[in-house]
Amino acid sequence: MRPRNREGRTSEVRMNRISFTSDQLPAHLGDAARFAHWHEQFEALTCCVDYSRFEDCAFRARFQFAQFSDLRVALFDGTLKRFSRSASAIARGPDDDFCLLLNRGTAPLQLSQFGREATAGAGGAFVGTNGAAAEMMVAAPGEWATVTIARDRLLQLVPRADDLMARPLDPGQPALRHLKRYLESVLDPDEIGTDPDLDRHIGTTVLDIVALALGAGRDAAEIATLRGLRAARLHEILAEIRASFTNPAFSPRCLAQKIGLSPRYIQALLHETGTSFTERVLELRLQKARTALMSRHHGRLKVSEIAYACGFNDISYFNQAFRRRFGASPSQFRGSA
Template sequence: MEQLGNADMKHAEDKPFYTASRNVLLGELSVSRFATTTGHYVRTRKHVANDRDDILVGYYRSPQPQLWTVGNQDLELKQGSVVAFNVAQPVSSFTDGLTAWNLASIPRAQILKLVPHAGNRSAMFLDPANPAVRHLERTINFLLDADEVCEDQGLARRAEAMLGDLIVLALGARGEVAEIAAERGLRAARQRELIAIIEKRFAEPSLSITTIADALNLSRRYVSDLLLESGATFSERVLELRLQKARAMLSDVRYDDTKVSDIAFACGFNEVTYFNRRFRGRLGCSPTQYRMGANHSDA
């Protein structure tokens, strides 16, 4: 309960109990995901007395609505609702069914230095369509599933900075603070999103900078600059992924009867001659020679 604090909880007696959670700490910040069938959840002044004074940005993911009473506010959360609130305050909630959340946490003192108005209300809804709010949840999901981030101190520091910037933007930072956070945090999040799209769709022959830029409502130049900053151009990144897939297929006995041309097309190449030339340039032999060598070594 370090993330959410102590509470009185009551579970429906006629339903099987279920709970699952994951929490990743990044310095003073954290991200978490949890789900539970606990119906009633109450935190009194006694419960919050010794809690961390954090601001949580929560993404409600349950199909069942959740009713909140916090401060002098009554809130109804529906699937897709995004709310920011101070965890160190009394609150009660009721859900008839599964409760599911994605959360990001930041010390209240840290956020109030950058976004003073963030502490004006006990809880406030955020716009899910806001790019910063949208990218924040994607970043939460990424950090919860990317174990390598926490294993590398350098990556962890960069991830903490990006997460903090996105929280600042999601909570409505203004002026110079917003400009700095947008340049640093939002740009890093978009870069990661672009790379994820390429890694998912690289085998589509029609994939291009233009199609990605149009899908994300970004300029082609902006997309090109972000990818170049990542260490590889769009063409270099796509080519490498396609060649890696072709190499894996040529080494796999399940594709022994698949024509080299069909493998090339399955990996996103439009022309077999171009595929052969690039494959030879990258691996020093033709696809057919590579397949024969792989099969011989396996034997």
């Protein structure tokens, strides 16, 4: 699937990314008209894919797309029921790329291709191709992701990828779990950037994790483990630190339990970045406190209240750490600001 932007379409485009949601449709449209309008514009963006909706609930849909080098990622959710790619559609937009479909929701997904049927429950996945007629059904409104990869690129890592067509993958694989989280993070609107080097790195990481999930050959698997999976795990660790650093009880053990890794492995990955868990959390707390002390919105809060809100539970330690970092006590800094 190769989204195309057209002037006047209700999609938000940032370089090689597209965000397209039914919330952007005119508010006065009825449900049937909203679906028809979406269908027309989505077809213009994606080309050569047809679909239908659940008729017994209000129409809603969200589509996010990004291209990283020659690898493409899309996230879907909403009340869409069936996607199909017919022989005539393939003739209009031919390509034989592999496509991994990953179930991000709870409703089962089913793929029919090559006379086979594969079902993926929550966290499950299967592989198909854009080069053959296919139909995908979802049992109820849900969420899923697709990763589209050029045939020759994937075959270099997984020579027998064709044997996996329309066959369910084990949802218990760590690689699939990390892939789900990594895709959601790289398509987060707050993470959108325009750095070609970063996009190439993301594309390589996604490809490596997909290859591991599909059973890459020994040499390729070793490379992917050191490169792709470790990068994805580090990305997940850093995201969780950013989300939880204001919790005074937050620790490597808490983090390890949250994401299913050992504290020792987490510390080792963070060591490779040159900054330990403790140093990283302290810096985030200090920067948040600094921002609060500079803000007029927090002018009525005591310094101690700001410290507690940023994750510190020892005011004396907070004052010492703040002075070391910024060259002034919190009270002095607030006065000068």
